[in-house]
Amino acid sequence: MIEIDGREAGLVQILEAGFFGNLIHAVIVDRGPLWFEGFGSTAHFKAFTAELNRQFPRRFGRKRRFIPEIEDNPKTRNILKKNNFYPIGQHGYETIWVDLTQEENILMSTLKAQSRNKLRKAQKADLTIEWDEKGAYLPWLLTTYSLDKKEKSYDGPSVKLLQALGRTFLPKNMLIGRALINDKPVGAILILCHGSGATYQIGWSSQEGRKTAAHHRLLWDAFCVLKNKGIKDFDLGGVNDGTAKGVKQFKSGMGGHLVRLPGLYG
Structure with a gap:
């Protein structure tokens, strides 16, 4: 603190x-x-x-x-x-910030065409979205995330760090959203709320979740949930043009603007 x-x-x-x-x-x-x-x-x-x-x-x-x-x-x-x-290494660290003070219709208009189409596809799919701010879904998400991270060998925060964040932010300031089809989870995201800001931490999608664009639906619903909580700025997390070019395209398509942070210092 x-x-x-x-x-x-x-x-x-x-x-x-x-x-x-x-x-x-x-x-x-x-x-x-x-x-x-x-x-x-x-x-x-x-x-x-x-x-x-x-x-x-x-x-x-x-x-x-x-x-x-x-x-x-x-x-x-x-x-x-x-x-x-x-500074250590290359200067700068890029992230995508979304201004949630805008009205929902304006937010929708800032989405790039491909993301709007994906969102419409997700809204037509048989997806159920549920939100948890008490940590009930956290053990399930950490297990699912850990297995997915190991299988696909991508970078991301450790489970131990996420557990520590849970102890700090729960209840109410950690949001977990799940997308389900026929009661089966096909996607999930974890968000931390701090003051008037919020930060995307981790996400997961199954093959069916990717097919139905569940992540687009989860992020859009997150915009609305966070707005209702009084959140003004939503940080979608770090991006780069190298190892995670697809992630940058996805996050950039959700209507945010690119912000450059100082990067790694020692």
């Missing part, structure tokens, strides 16, 4: 691993922090980065991995540099 002036300001997941009394030490912050309503300004990011550097200063034997959840610009890079965080 992040506190600023005695108020709960946001959440951050910090993973640590140490050996020989932390002589060899690793610190990981991926896509953080997640700010609550009223927080998340440049000044707040500056304060967080300074505190992160104070608690885990650069030193021999320590590996730091920090992917900040903030738009990339010269001011952001300067804050990172002043706190001894330096």
Whole structure:
């Protein structure tokens, strides 16, 4: 939990691993922090980065991995540099953000033609959509996701991390949507809510789910559910033109805009 002036300001997941009394030490912050309503300004990011550097200063034997959840610009890079965080590898990390303050008809009009057609196909299919914010579907989803990830060898958050997020965000701030045909799940997504924002974490589709465009239906329904919860911005997650070009095309088609984050720093 992040506190600023005695108020709960946001959440951050910090993973640590140490050996020989932390002589060899690793610190990981991926896509953080997640700010609550009223927080998340440049000044707040500056304060967080300074505190992160104070608690885990650069030193021999320590590996730091920090992917900040903030738009990339010269001011952001300067804050990172002043706190001894330096870019690792290629600069920048791209994600897709959807503005949920728009009316539903406007949101629909921002979908690319192919995505609109897929959504219409999904809406005509015999799909039932159900939402869970108490974590009832979490064990099922993590088992299904783990098997799918192993079978297809794709990158994604670990089950242990998702379980930890469940302990932090449940109830009410973790949403799991399922698409079913004849009571059989064919697709699912997991979303975290934080302040006025939400972030897509993982998703899964069976062959039948892909055939019926279940993921398009789940994301569209998620737009409506999140709007009703007062969420203003929906981060659909990272994209790239290399290993996950199809994922980028899918997410870009859902009407969001491309945002560049600073990328990996250490």
